[in-house]
Every structure is written in structure tokens, then in C-alpha cells.
Amino acid sequence: MANDILKLIGLRIRELRKESGLSQEQLGEIVGFHYTYIGAIERAEKNISILNLEKIASALKVGVYELFVYARQKHKQKDKSKDIDKILELLHSLSTDDVKKAKNILSEMFS
Template identity: 40%
Template sequence: MVGDLQVLVGANLRAYRSARGLSQESFADLVGVHRTYMGGLERGERNLSLQSIEKLAEKLGIDPMSLLAK
């Protein structure tokens, strides 16, 4: 079951990544994960820990709450 918050975080992650001109693959390399995992995150298929959200936000140069905001 996919939660609404997972989908929201994934959509926000994709939007911030794209706005910075990063491909999914290059951002996955930057974060240290496989591109297929990153795709799963962006589709809301993966359940992220708060630590993971903080790490992703740090790599994007944003406040972690930005990934959780509607």
C-alpha cells in the first residue's frame, strides 16, 4: 500500500531535483543510491526514514520540511 505522504515526498523530490537540472541518475550517484531506487522514491513506492529525508534534503540544499510540504 502506498501512502499519500510517500507520493507527496516523491513528487517534491522529483520537482526539486529537476529544478536543479539534475538527472535522476546523477542525483542517485550524488546521494549514493542506485538509480532504480531513486525512481522508486520519486514514484512514492519506497518508505523513507526521517534520516533519509534529511540526507536527500541536504544534498538538494533545502529544508527537509520542503519535501513534506504540500
């Protein structure tokens, strides 16, 4: 169980680092850590301190809380966005009257 949180945080750090276009060595230089330490964190081989989490978050230009927003939540958001896009595509293909009907149905269902 404890190792699971290390894996999730390590994966999240790797994800944010790559999104920032940084290598492990570059991130390490910014934060003042050796790149092997960054790699060990990403592979869940090191139990990182809160102070070091803050340094990494700062270097990645995110809040510390962002390190705890795991991939599962991110994928759920992507799925939701895809569903909304599909709904919008469908609505755009409908006549004006049918769009109004759909609006009324959704209003009744979720109000």
C-alpha cells in the same frame, strides 16, 4: 492514506530534483543511492527513512521541511502572486486619485 504521504513527498522530491537540473542518476550519485531507489521514492514505491530524507534534502540544498511543502501550497502561492500582479496592473492603469481611493478602501476593509 499512508501511501498519499509517500506520493506527495515523492512528487516534491522529483520537483526539487528537476528544479536543480539533476537526473535521478545524478541525485543518486550525490547521495550515494542507486538511481532506481530514487525513482522508487519518487513513484511512492519505497517508504523512505528520515535519515534518507535528510540526505536527499541536503543533496538538493534544501531543508528537510521543504520536502513537506507540497504542490498544493505552492500552487496557492502562485495563484496569490498572480492575483497581486493583476491588482498592481489595475492600480497602475488608474489615476493618482483613484489609486488613493483604492488604498483607502483596502485600508478600511483589512485594518
